[in-house]
Amino acid sequence: MAEREAGPRPGGRSARVQASVHRAVRALLARMDRAEVTIPLVAAEAGVTPSTIYRRWGELNELLADVAVERLRPDMVPVETGSGRGDLLAWAEQYAEEMSSGLGREMIRDVLAAEGAAGPRRCCCYARQQIAVIADRAATRGEAFPDLDAVLDGVIAPILFRILFDEALGGERVGVLVEGVFAGFGRRA
Amino acid sequence: MAEREAGPRPGGRSARVQASVHRAVRALLARMDRAEVTIPLVAAEAGVTPSTIYRRWGELNELLADVAVERLRPDMVPVETGSGRGDLLAWAEQYAEEMSSGLGREMIRDVLAAEGAAGPRRCCCYARQQIAVIADRAATRGEAFPDLDAVLDGVIAPILFRILFDEALGGERVGVLVEGVFAGFGRRA
Numbered sequence: 170m171a172e173r174e175a176g177p178r179p180g181g182r183s184a185r186v187q188a189s190v191h192r193a194v195r196a197l198l199a200r201m202d203r204a205e206v207t208i209p210l211v212a213a214e215a216g217v218t219p220s221t222i223y224r225r226w227g228e229l230n231e232l233l234a235d236v237a238v239e240r241l242r243p244d245m246v247p248v249e250t251g252s253g254r255g256d257l258l259a260w261a262e263q264y265a266e267e268m269s270s271g272l273g274r275e276m277i278r279d280v281l282a283a284e285g286a287a288g289p290r291r292c293c294c295y296a297r298q299q300i301a302v303i304a305d306r307a308a309t310r311g312e313a314f315p316d317l318d319a320v321l322d323g324v325i326a327p328i329l330f331r332i333l334f335d336e337a338l339g340g341e342r343v344g345v346l347v348e349g350v351f352a353g354f355g356r357r358a
Numbered sequence: 359m360a361e362r363e364a365g366p367r368p369g370g371r372s373a374r375v376q377a378s379v380h381r382a383v384r385a386l387l388a389r390m391d392r393a394e395v396t397i398p399l400v401a402a403e404a405g406v407t408p409s410t411i412y413r414r415w416g417e418l419n420e421l422l423a424d425v426a427v428e429r430l431r432p433d434m435v436p437v438e439t440g441s442g443r444g445d446l447l448a449w450a451e452q453y454a455e456e457m458s459s460g461l462g463r464e465m466i467r468d469v470l471a472a473e474g475a476a477g478p479r480r481c482c483c484y485a486r487q488q489i490a491v492i493a494d495r496a497a498t499r500g501e502a503f504p505d506l507d508a509v510l511d512g513v514i515a516p517i518l519f520r521i522l523f524d525e526a527l528g529g530e531r532v533g534v535l536v537e538g539v540f541a542g543f544g545r546r547a
Contacts, residue, residue, distance in 0.1 A: 278470070281467070281470055281522060282471060289522055289523040289524075290523065290524060292523055293523040293524045321516075321519075321524075322515075322516035322519070322520075322535065323512070323516075323538075325519065326511075326515040326516040326518075326519035326520070327510075327511035327512075327515040327516075329515075329519055329522075329523070330510075330511070330514065330515035330518055330519055331511075331515070333470060333478055333518075333522075334478040334479065334481055334482040334518070335478075335479060335482045335510075346511065349512075349542050352542065353538050353541065353542060
């Protein structure tokens, strides 16, 4: 488990197995229903033995969660708009849109279906890192910016809560949430 | 499915079967790990045939979700403290505590594990109804009270988001969230 947390040494055998198994899962998910995916199918697609997968991931839920967390890892820096508020708004609108898509919902579901809190926490960290990039840029420009926890609770939390328990929020409502976090920040400052 | 949404006629055969199967699930969950619970075990405990359960719930995930949603149905009116703000604070602190307990986490997980959005939406409705009770009492006293969506996004969402993706919020932070919703409301009013 410790190895998985830190990530395998890049280019090593372990890293190659992981990349190949992840690729196999994504390929299978692209052409069949998730309920049909099994560890033997993944193994055949990845060219490894099923026991390699069982040894490393334990069960299918864990593997699917691992792939989903990996997919949720941000692959770009937040768009620059010229202000921290603008950056956060642009990022949050895109986040809300991606997470509420069919693929986004499936990823969230897979992440939450695994045992343990490691996967969900990594997702939370990814969002926090992206917001920290925006906050750092704002600081460089000499702008004030709300603290990360206020953004997590005030913007990310409602976006995910509504997707999971209600109806996804539209862009307009996301804008209201961003405004609210900045207003609350101004109030406390 | 329509029958399940509306709930069976109280006292009818269908209602008795549902009550008995739910009771059986709760009894099994109290004495064994959830991973060991199976539909045949539930059927034996409830004194019905497995096919009765398959016909009605389809699969175990759906049955567990149904039981969890039922458990999340509020069984008391929010405590009265003399003010809307106090009522909301007391309710939110209790909600955060219950949801972050072992049983609470298991219920949230079961609700989210089922196919479809009906279960999660019922949970959201339960929270909304409780807040509406608090808002109505505040209105009767002539107090202003924030709108329900602001409370959902500003208080319920962070409580559940942190439980699912991070660390459960303590009572102090819940208080800050309640204050924030009231302050934001005063700002807009």
